[in-house]
Amino acid sequence: MSAGAFIAGRDLDGDMVIKADAVVIGTGAGGSIALRELARAGHDVIALEEGALSLPRDFDQREDVMIPRIFQDAGGRATEDMAIRVLQGRGVGGSTVHNTNLCKRTPDAILDGWARRHGVQGAGPADLRSAFDAIERDLSVSEIPASMRNANNEVLRAGTAALGWRAGPLRHNRVGCQQSGFCELGCAYDAKQNALKVVLPAAVDAGARVYSDVEALRVTHEGGRVTGVVAVARDALGQRKAAVQVWSPVVVLAASAVGSAALARRSGIPDPHGQLGRGLRMHPGAVAAGAFDREITGWRGIPQSYECTEFLSHEEGSDRRVWIVTAFAHPVGAAAMLPGFGPAHMAAMRSYPRLAVLTAMVHDETSGEVDVDADGAPILRYVMSDRDRAQLAQGLLACARILLAAGATEVTIPAIPALRARSASELDRLDLSAVRPHSVPITAVHPMGTMRMGEDPRISVVRSTGEHHQLQGLFVADGSLFPTSIGVPPQISIYAFALHLAPHVIERARRG
Amino acid sequence: MPRPPTNREPPQPWRLTRRQLLRAGALVAAATLGAGAVLAAVRTRGYAAPPGRRLVAMSAWQFVVAQHVARRIVAPDRPDDPTIPTADAVDIAGFVDAWMARLPTRVRRDLGRFFAVIEHVAPLGAGFASRFTRLGPAEQDVVLASLEASSIDLLRAGFDGLKALVLMGFYRDARAWSVVGYDGPLVGRPAGGWRAPGAQP
Numbered sequence: 001m002s003a004g005a006f007i008a009g010r011d012l013d014g015d016m017v018i019k020a021d022a023v024v025i026g027t028g029a030g031g032s033i034a035l036r037e038l039a040r041a042g043h044d045v046i047a048l049e050e051g052a053l054s055l056p057r058d059f060d061q062r063e064d065v066m067i068p069r070i071f072q073d074a075g076g077r078a079t080e081d082m083a084i085r086v087l088q089g090r091g092v093g094g095s096t097v098h099n100t101n102l103c104k105r106t107p108d109a110i111l112d113g114w115a116r117r118h119g120v121q122g123a124g125p126a127d128l129r130s131a132f133d134a135i136e137r138d139l140s141v142s143e144i145p146a147s148m149r150n151a152n153n154e155v156l157r158a159g160t161a162a163l164g165w166r167a168g169p170l171r172h173n174r175v176g177c178q179q180s181g182f183c184e185l186g187c188a189y190d191a192k193q194n195a196l197k198v199v200l201p202a203a204v205d206a207g208a209r210v211y212s213d214v215e216a217l218r219v220t221h222e223g224g225r226v227t228g229v230v231a232v233a234r235d236a237l238g239q240r241k242a243a244v245q246v247w248s249p250v251v252v253l254a255a256s257a258v259g260s261a262a263l264a265r266r267s268g269i270p271d272p273h274g275q276l277g278r279g280l281r282m283h284p285g286a287v288a289a290g291a292f293d294r295e296i297t298g299w300r301g302i303p304q305s306y307e308c309t310e311f312l313s314h315e316e317g318s319d320r321r322v323w324i325v326t327a328f329a330h331p332v333g334a335a336a337m338l339p340g341f342g343p344a345h346m347a348a349m350r351s352y353p354r355l356a357v358l359t360a361m362v363h364d365e366t367s368g369e370v371d372v373d374a375d376g377a378p379i380l381r382y383v384m385s386d387r388d389r390a391q392l393a394q395g396l397l398a399c400a401r402i403l404l405a406a407g408a409t410e411v412t413i414p415a416i417p418a419l420r421a422r423s424a425s426e427l428d429r430l431d432l433s434a435v436r437p438h439s440v441p442i443t444a445v446h447p448m449g450t451m452r453m454g455e456d457p458r459i460s461v462v463r464s465t466g467e468h469h470q471l472q473g474l475f476v477a478d479g480s481l482f483p484t485s486i487g488v489p490p491q492i493s494i495y496a497f498a499l500h501l502a503p504h505v506i507e508r509a510r511r512g
Numbered sequence: 513m514p515r516p517p518t519n520r521e522p523p524q525p526w527r528l529t530r531r532q533l534l535r536a537g538a539l540v541a542a543a544t545l546g547a548g549a550v551l552a553a554v555r556t557r558g559y560a561a562p563p564g565r566r567l568v569a570m571s572a573w574q575f576v577v578a579q580h581v582a583r584r585i586v587a588p589d590r591p592d593d594p595t596i597p598t599a600d601a602v603d604i605a606g607f608v609d610a611w612m613a614r615l616p617t618r619v620r621r622d623l624g625r626f627f628a629v630i631e632h633v634a635p636l637g638a639g640f641a642s643r644f645t646r647l648g649p650a651e652q653d654v655v656l657a658s659l660e661a662s663s664i665d666l667l668r669a670g671f672d673g674l675k676a677l678v679l680m681g682f683y684r685d686a687r688a689w690s691v692v693g694y695d696g697p698l699v700g701r702p703a704g705g706w707r708a709p710g711a712q713p
Contacts, residue, residue: 061697082669
């Protein structure tokens, strides 16, 4: 077995053929755990990551530099109708590099619902408890204390307290945090206890090899079994550098609910029931901003350390499906959200230090689809249902109410035309029909559900073990697995499911 | 415990489904984009990028359109304030050109076509029989406002995308940070801050 290493595809001298017990596609939450567990079990395992390896010294806290480096499509990924911007990580560590470290377990009601209605076996709350415990230990998850709560989050706390709404502090995976507030651009201080810092180095220590800059083009298969992966290494400019052929009886897809489904589609994976790529959920969200007569400087300090769950139920069919947290952005992100342009836009931007911003994220029912275009690039089809649009409108109204209760002098929902209110009574009179895709800027950061697990192949793509129904040796270990939206940030769920399912992957690799 | 009001939309007696609307909008937008592309193919002469400029993704006419769009999107609220950098001073069009080179082929092609729509089609829709780049600033604002509020979803989305790119080109620059009270990255921050003499944005 080879010694573990991080290897940059851009430095390869020529074409390469690799034989391995297992190959993992993607190095985010799910892929890193699958890789580590396979390596610790003594298997010769590699990971292919299409993006680059970035180290703390590379995270320079500049939006124009980091966004194209660590986000898919240079931050420009969107649904096919361009109504929803979809932010997904790219690079070693995947989305754990840019996320804000939110750690919430999959709600019991969701897991119970998957067992009752989606045929998922062995993944109930009790089955997953040890995996959640282990992941939270590995990632040093702890509650953010009030002393580290920034002004924007304090606005959320004060507003919900004044209204008597259900709210509380959040748990994060950060140690040694400098409270710089640049989490979404990667941590320059190496304080994120994520896949990049914690899990992948452990995998490499156990003998795994991580190839960055190597894009998996298709999974090869024959006679109902996977045989490997065809990939290409690219240079720093994205140009083809070398061909990479991997021969392996086990392939683990962990390239996100978009990337994994797109790769499976490109590969002609059997799909007798037309389930592959379907069931896309994304947690679409939008923002409301409150102007205060004091400085908030919301870009400083730990983002998203407090939550409002007053309007969030995880029971299926609920009409309370909105999660509210803070959503402050650096200048580029903030400017793009503000409506208008020219002098009026710049004048509005002058209030930037005095703004507090909240986001309403919908625990969505809308079922979208991931397809591929003629070049094999992913296409995201997702048109918000009326019920989800109504949830978003109610959520933004609640955000506005919280901001006013916390002392905002005016709240703005950046629709076209902008919705503004200076009092609760003005809020009641707002016409919320403007809260819809293509009118308000909607962003989604949690794609899920395109290769759903379950025992019934007519409604799922992989078994409850994570192995494909029709193709032996093909596993899924990312958010694609989830039969529904989970209504909480998914990183801990993805880490935990990858750990929970790892014994099945290891057993398949052992059999060869 | 206080609850947000229901605030439901009144039922409508007849309306297209969302999917029908999207399809219709997409068809109209595709036709518009196609028309823009055809027009651009025959009307791309007479534009010149600044001497010495080596474009990596744009053609010269696209660069000139981007310059005009950028000047309006980041037009200052205090025109006489010399501390506010101009779109040309921070080279927003050059930034957009470099950014386009990194975009997936399909997105780059769509953005290129959108420049054609701005230059040749959108002015007509706003009531001007002239290219966008030959209009005065106030007229250009009317054209851009018509795109931002267009009834065609794809045109609105196109404007939003281009606006975001232009704003990134502007607010990436330390000279723009002080306009909005942003103190910039902590990493590499010069003693005295990003606007200190000699500091490189």
